[in-house]
Amino acid sequence: MSSHRLTESELIARFFAPLAGEGALGLKDDAASFSPEPGHDLVLTTDALVESVHFLPEDSPASIARKALGVNVSDLAAKGAEPAGFLLSLALPEGWTEEWLAQFAEGLGEASRDFVCPLLGGDTVKAMGALTLSVTAIGQVPMGRIVRRTNAEIGDVICVSGTIGDAALGLRLRKDPAWSESLSREAKAHLADRYLHPQPRHRLARIVRDHAHAAMDVSDGLAGDLAKMMRVSGVSADIEAESVPLSPAAREAIKADPSLFDLALTGGDDYEILCTVPEKKLDSFLKEADSVGVMMSAIGRVVQGRETPVFRMKNSERRYNAGSFSHF
Amino acid sequence: MSSHRLTESELIARFFAPLAGEGALGLKDDAASFSPEPGHDLVLTTDALVESVHFLPEDSPASIARKALGVNVSDLAAKGAEPAGFLLSLALPEGWTEEWLAQFAEGLGEASRDFVCPLLGGDTVKAMGALTLSVTAIGQVPMGRIVRRTNAEIGDVICVSGTIGDAALGLRLRKDPAWSESLSREAKAHLADRYLHPQPRHRLARIVRDHAHAAMDVSDGLAGDLAKMMRVSGVSADIEAESVPLSPAAREAIKADPSLFDLALTGGDDYEILCTVPEKKLDSFLKEADSVGVMMSAIGRVVQGRETPVFRMKNSERRYNAGSFSHF
Structure with a gap:
């Protein structure tokens, strides 16, 4: 028919x-x-x-x-x-x-x-x-409880849900399969799936609104989205790059090619929650997120200033220019 | 740039x-x-x-x-x-x-x-x-006051706002300019404008909800949309074709080519309000619509039955099959 x-x-x-x-x-x-x-x-x-x-x-x-x-x-x-x-x-x-x-x-x-x-x-x-x-x-x-992007406060702890970079690596994998020869089958499947099937954190809604000063979802890359949130809040951020949560598959890929760490931080389609939480609410926040099955990682601090957020590595520091990723 | x-x-x-x-x-x-x-x-x-x-x-x-x-x-x-x-x-x-x-x-x-x-x-x-x-x-x-399509009642008067068929004639004009040679410049301009610039009847919102049993907007042609509304209400309709409101421009076009009356009744993009109003509220309905500058015409009655609505002309009657017009 x-x-x-x-x-x-x-x-x-x-x-x-x-x-x-x-x-x-x-x-x-x-x-x-x-x-x-x-x-x-x-x-x-x-x-x-x-x-x-x-x-x-x-x-x-x-x-x-x-x-x-x-x-x-x-x-x-x-x-x-x-x-x-x-x-x-x-x-x-x-x-x-x-x-x-x-x-x-x-x-x-x-x-x-x-x-x-x-x-x-x-x-x-x-x-x-x-x-x-x-x-x-x-x-x-x-009423009145929407969590905005604009309210990050100096001293807040910056947290992110799940793991970062999987979707961008998954897309890379699909566009250039040769690149992934060194990856295990499990790692490939995990990354491909994360690009295909974002997992929105709807179970975090109440927990975010009870704890966070500011929040947004990470859709255009952690580095760029963090820079946006800090800019509209009139602050900057200091990030421990090692604290950024990576999946075993992403670690495997980055181990094989360390330059992929930049892609993980700047690539899009994570659909994780990025938020800033006052220190005194941090324990309760992490615990409640855990109780609904979502891993939440503290990755740095909101700091004074207008600079692009800094990602501190062992022997260097990196700042990623805004607009590092855009579908448009 | x-x-x-x-x-x-x-x-x-x-x-x-x-x-x-x-x-x-x-x-x-x-x-x-x-x-x-x-x-x-x-x-x-x-x-x-x-x-x-x-x-x-x-x-x-x-x-x-x-x-x-x-x-x-x-x-x-x-x-x-x-x-x-x-x-x-x-x-x-x-x-x-x-x-x-x-x-x-x-x-x-x-x-x-x-x-x-x-x-x-x-x-x-x-x-x-x-x-x-x-x-x-x-x-x-x-609360609870949304006006549905499904509640037309037998005996209701069927009303339609503004004029019908202008947009369909306007589109025809643009697709086949030769067709319109016999039309006055004013008529052409009116029809073309009605296709380009639908006039939503937002000023009727309260008046419709205070008076109508059932309503929908006419976007896929009066005949087809009326048939839909009657079907989902489990009733039929009896329409005086002469009562269907036509603009002077549409009358001019139909006078030159009487077959265009079918196009006026079945063509899309009118964006007028079609509704059914109980007899006892009709006077108030027409008066209130007039007070916000919208012409409202009574064109027929809701009647018992499941047949496609009938449009009665002087010497004939017509029934238009559903789906007479669809963008899809």
Whole structure:
């Protein structure tokens, strides 16, 4: 059956209506209805993904769906907001198939359940070019409790979740497989997976908002994003490079080629939480993050000044210019 | 200066930050904050626009911006919701210029003020193909007061705002200028403008929610959209074709070629409000719409049955199959 005999209504009913949250009116209306919890602010974010820019053409439909939702949920978590739902704009290129769409919807549904973020609405249109997706995610925080980028304070401890650099190394691996000959199979699989499947830290939302002065998600590289957060807070940062958390796979890659450490610090797509926490709340912060299964590492301090953050190594120090990484 | 030397941050600061609403955190953060009015539900909608599908490559950047926001605000109005803000995803093709973007942002700002719908956030990425925009608009209604598509009741009067068919005739005019030789210059200008610049009926939001049982915006053609609304309400409709409001320009075109009446009824892009109103509220509804400067016409009745709505003409009746128009 030719995919082009499916009308937009049929496509929605078949693939997306099963994912619809309570306020979505079964995706049969022009718009969704959403009742915010009393005493809460909403947090709103939107991120677009374009084939060959934010993912690779050969990526599975389920992976693309998970990434599109995940990168948005990551933004919410960094603001201390629990996910409440999302809307999806999907521009499908010529030649899409029902099988592709079925797998995409299945992956989206799975991600939606994992991140506790139901589908509220969307729009499906014809792309003139590559597959292009845009997700708008809505989160909730108790009133006035959104965690901003701009409030880092001198003396705060700088913390980051998970491990850094895996996704950038994973992308490098895919673009240049020869480069990775020396890596173990496990390391390759780990890095490739981290590029494909960001793990938004939605479980940290409440913990971030109870402890952090400032937070953002690391999407454009730790060094560049840290520089941005310090700049808008009017401060600088002093980082122990050795404290930056690396996965065993990233360590293996960097051991084989030490120059890759710069890529790990400046490459994009980590989708980890970077935040600054007052010293007196640090123990409680690390403990609570651990209790929801997220490793959180203290990597340095917020310091006075306007300089680009410094990363101190054993025998040297490095400063990375801002804008070291950008999809645009 | 080459446009490609602008980073995404600079682009946001220069063109979009001036449009940012209160909760947008100056577009300097990962996400916007929005405080819903107590006792209100949110209404959420998203619509994507793709060059050569939803607008023409030669359309002015300001027109494209106004249309992208307008079609979303139109959805909100049909649900009885006042606009509260919007997020924009913009996928810019190779070769965009700062001048294009400046004009786009200016048009967007003007539309945003006209529709009382501030910019809350966005994302700008590289398109792999044509210009692609996605807007998510957020509106508010008093709790439980969203107006659905599904609640049309037998005996309701079917009403439609403004005039029908202008945009479809305007598009036809642009695609086939020879066709319009017999039209006056004024008629041509009116029809072309209606395709370019939909006028969302945000001023009707409260009035629709105070009077209508069911409502939707007419984006895919009056006949098809009416059929959808009747189907999901489990009813049918009986329309006096002569009561369908036509502009003088549309009348002129249809007089020259009577077959264009079908195009007026089935063509897309009207962005008018179609709703069903109980008889006893009709006078008040028409009067209040008039008081905010919107013409509202009663065109028929909701009737029992499951048939496709009938349009009664002087000597015939017509039923239009659903899906008569679709961008997809």
